[in-house]
Amino acid sequence: SEGIDVRILPVTDDVASAPAETSAKRRGIAGDLVVFKIAGAAAEAGKSLDEVERLARHANDRTVSFGVAFGGCTLPGAAGPLFTVPKGQMALGLGIHGEPGVSEETIATASDLAKLLTGKLLAERPEGSRKVAAVLNGLGSTKYEELFVLWTAVARQLNDAGLEIVDPECGEFITSLDMQGCSLTLLWLDEELEALWRAPTDAPVLRKGVIIAAEPATDEIVDADGPQSFGPASDASKESGKCIARLIGNIAEALKEAEEELGRIDAFAGDGDHGQGMRRGSAAAFDAAQTAVVAGAGAASVLAAAGDAWADRAGGTSGAIWGLALRSWSNALSDEDKVSDAAIVKGSRLALDGVTRLGRARVGDKTLVDALVPFVETLERESAAGRPLVEAWDAAAKAAQEAADATSALTPKLGRARPLAEKSIGHPDAGAVSLALVARVAGAFLREAAAG
Template sequence: MTRLWNDPASFADDMVDGFVRASGRWVRKVSGGVSRSTRSSADEVALVIGGGSGHYPAFGGLVGPGLAHGAAMGNLFASPSAHQVESVIRASHQGRGVLLSFGNYAGDVLHFGAAQEAVRRDGIDCRTVLVTDDIFSAQPSETEKRRGIAGDLTVFKTAGAAAAAGYDLDGVERVARLANARTRSMGVAFTGCTLPGADAPLFTVPEGKMAVGLGIHGEPGIEITDIPSADGLAELFVQHLLDGAEVPDGATVDGGRVVPILNGLGSVKNEELYVVFSRIADLLEDAGLTLVDPQVGEFCTSFDMAGASLTLLWVDEELERLWLAPADTPAFRTGSIEREALVAVVPQEAGADDAERPLPEASDDSRRAAARIAAALEAARDAIGAEADELGRIDAIAGDGDHGIGMKRGTVAAAAAASGLVERGAGAGSLLEGAGDAWSDRAGGTSGAIWGLILTTLAGHLGNTEAVSAPKVASGIAAAKDAVMAYGKASVGDKTLVDALVPFADTLASRVQAGDGLAQAWKEAASAASTAATATADLMPVMGRARSHGTKALGVPDPGALSLALIAGRVHAVLAED
């Protein structure tokens, strides 16, 4: 279990502060994560990586000469927000373009994608390469759906070396895509991981058993087996990774060359890993492979999870040269970097705080509506706070167990932002926009992106100058529904928040059109959302991290749909007070 923390809610922030204090030779703190504290005399394509915290040395530990230029670091097991990613991009950009690379998780895809579009609008050429190395998360015919685990190191390292060698953005992107296409990983766990302040792990493995195909965010494994010997685990790894369907196009087993990476997930000691690796090396060499620069240790962890993963990078001449190129980061060093050729980066002054930015003019009617919206957000905060543990428990059955934590962080941040904006005389639109940004920034993850989108879309429909009416609210919620479905690509029946959002929005619109007042129409809509959320228990997941766990999700409602219904019901109580 995790034993040392101050406030669990601030664990990630406290961790980043300590990491930067200990690693100033390589990194400096920027809003949203870290960026290099030095730069080469010649400008380079910037490699920006990132994801949730809890995986050290991924991601901040891989920032330095020869590897990444910056890392966006989200909350525990939650993607960084779009604003955080954008901040790290701007701090790391050197004028030759930016390559983003990160694991293929819904929240990361949404937030990094939004940040990419934001900097592109300012003329920065920004591309993305997803890491998709986990063979247990999708079939070989659907590699684009696979998630990224410890194989992110191979993609980051080769792309960073290409940037250091002077490749242009097209070349760095090409190398990263090639490395990803030639990387395969699988993992096992003997225990789950426990987040700071939590009383129990995100999932459990029966004593004497092993979960095969786990995820690095605490997603449970695909199957449970007896714990084998060290040799038996080596044989399991190699059997799956040398399966004919998993050998990358253009690679061959007999006569091929691979970089093997045996990764500890948090609690397995290096000595144990070396025992396993001895047999792995025998098996790979017996198959006809040449081992190139083997790596054994912790490269992508999951807090205190007891487990291990094996990654194989099938190299050609270019990938091997880039893999072996010098790198100097807090957690990964190889070769020799000429530090005298590096120059210190002068930190830029932080921009003005949001609280200092002027607000647009607002009418008295809109200010009164803003005060009611702030009360509604406080009610949402209290409702989620009371149910956060249960939402996390439901999420852990087939997902990663962080939904309750993320929703709690998001609602607390949104309510605090709303309260401050009411004091400053904000209108309804400004308040919703500020609360949505705060929710997205603090929560991160898929839920943070979606709820931020819901609030900011509604903000655009309510504005700051006109009275808030039931038709305006209904049209704003309908627009938010459409925006969420377009953004996340989910439909009704996919077992997501959309299953509750669609009936909520549609019922609200129909009841308002029929002449109901906002409170009564919202009551009917909240009831429809609650019924739909409960019914998601009968659905199989089609999207998100629960997708790969199939039948484990049957009989369990979707936590995103439940939290939306919970918030809708509590907001009705606020509306009914008027």
């Protein structure tokens, strides 16, 4: 939207999250390090954006990972870990955001664990591959001595498979707080990928080759664009902008109170941080909305600024989704006119279209879309029937809540929870629950505004 050419590349290296024939559905785990390293080296070499994207996609297609965990991570402030592993067992196919494994097996010796890790990955060795880059990654609280012992066994397995190991890495690179466990990542090298993998890098987590010259950073962060400014707005639109800011403040307060419960719901098959993300995102949106109001922004600009701040500060997929939803909704508003009921209804459709276009989720996938679709459709239907906005919104919020509750019976088809589908059954989707909560809060705000 700012005229900057941006390409989106999902990393899909986790062999435990989907079979090879549907590898595009896989999630990214420690393969992030490898793919980002290749992309960075290509950019450092001065290649075009098209070429950087091609090489990064090529690296992603030739990167595979598999991990095991002996214990879950504990979110800051939480009373216990997101998941536990029975004594004497290890969880296979974990996620780097603290998601539990997809299955459990008896803890193996270093030699047997090396056979397990390499066996899962060698099964997807491209024909003719003779060289491989390898990363044995600790997850947060695995002792380096243990990783080094395991690496010796891993290297033996790779050599026995006829592979030459190029610049291997062993340590903690992609961690998940205090999670106990490890993962193995392999990048099947060809000539161009080998050159980029060997290229010098100087980053806190990965250094190799001749140190790259860099200018020292300063302690002061300078906003090159200066203070945010907004275009002219009418008094009526400014008043609507103030209402929007107050509404977002109410939403932020409600999500703060619901943080723990949303995290608990998310932890059944996710990483347990949905509550934190929603609290951070809504708080940032409220601050941005207030700043925009003080700067004299109209309704559209206030909502757009809130959406951008939500996406910027929340983190995770939900942050991007909510930021896009608010930014898309703002396109139905104006800085010249007071917000009308028709504009609010139109904005809901724009938000839904934006979310489904970016996330590609559909009803039944067990995401917030399961609640958003009935909300928007009910709002449009009730408004078209001539019901006042307050009543139409209440009906839509009720539909969203019923749909969110119904996600308990669904199995996730997208996102981090998809590989843990069975563990998700019987529990609602946290994203759908939080959307229904926001809808209820907004409905209460509308009723109060109409009464006052």
